Amino acid sequence: MCSPDTIVVQDIETPVEEKKKQLPGSSVWETFFSWGVYYLHINPVMKIIYYIITLLIFSLMKESMDIPHFEILTGKQSVLNKMFVKKGWGITCVVFVLYQLVSLTLHTKWKASLKKLLVRAVATTFFFFIWCAVIFQLIENYTQACTYRNIRFELTKKECHNKADHVYHSFDISGHSYLLTYCVLIMMEESKEIVYFLCLRRYLRGAHEDTVEEVSLPVLEAKEAKRMTLRLTILSPIVVIVFMCVVLLCLLWDFMLIVTTIYYHTFLEKVIGTTLAVSMWYMLYRRSFLCIFRYNIFNS
Structure with a gap:
């Protein structure tokens, strides 16, 4: 089977006998x-x-x-927070769309794949925006309060922070966790x-027999196979580089998530943000898109 556990070893490297001689x-x-x-x-269950x-x-x-x-x-x-996390969804969307666009050229039914990509990009962007930019902000505005010596003042968050000894309170669901x-x-x-x-x-x-059931490979005639082989040879370095950008970005997001968990927000605010993110992923990729x-x- 051509699974992620076996593909890399068998595909990138040469056969065992040749490898001993060459590498x-x-x-x-x-x-x-x-x-x-x-x-x-x-x-994904293990990741969650x-x-x-x-x-x-x-x-x-x-807390302790x-x-x-x-x-x-x-x-x-x-720099990590201001240059990356603050623009996190834009960077993520650009990277995964670019990766998919490069990969599209290796599909014979690239138009069908492009339609699906557009739907995924629009849907995932919508559910980022509706929660992080709209709903979370509305909840914070509704629950915010600025107090000074137990007296409440009708001040904005910025105004409250700029006044000495004034304390700002709100239920601020962790947008970073989400x-x-x-x-x-x-x-x-x-x-x-x-x-x-x-x-x-x-x-x-x-290696026609070594495929994954979920992967539908094209049936190519000799001329088509030659053209696809040439295309694959040209695009392989680009695919690998963009894929590694995806890996590095995921590592950065995992690190910044740990930072958020350690230093910011209350436990409940982080739980709600994380739970909503998992729910949106499940709804989109495990239900809606299918x-x-x-x-x-x-499919045409």
Whole structure:
């Protein structure tokens, strides 16, 4: 079977006998690529369990001890927060759409794949915007209060913070917990295209029997196979580079999620943000898209 666990080893490397003669071992690039495939193809249930455990452990640490900030990495004004997380969905969307667009050229039915990609990009963007930019903000505005010596003042968040000894309160659902969990789960789904890419390479090399049931490889005549092989040869470096960008971005989001869990928001605010992100991922990728893409309009 051409699964993520076996594809990388068998596809990228040469046969065992040739490998002993030609290569003493896998290069750093091949090893990192293989690890990236494993990392992004962890069972989503296991990934969600990991998020729940880290949320519990680090939230408990936050409540029980004073953990110092490393402003360059964990502060609100850090480069990671201002340049990446604040623009997190835009960066995520650009990277996974670019990755899919490059991969589309390796499909014979690329128009059908493009339609599905457009639907996924629009739907995932909508559910990021509606929660993070609209609903979370409305809840915070509705529950906000600015107090001074137990006297409540009708001040905005910015105005309250600018006044000495004034305390700002609100129920601020963690947009970072939602965004970062949502982005990683979506990129895990979108990165599954790498399985098609690796299986196609083996298929064009003659390993027709070594495919995955979920991967539908094209049946190509000799001339078509030659054209596809040439196209694959040209695009392979680009596919691999963009895929590694997906891996690195997921690693960054996982790190920033740990930072959010340790330093910001209450436990309940983080739980709600994370739960909503998992729910949206499940609704879209495990329910809605599977139903929508059954219609003929998305398969022609």
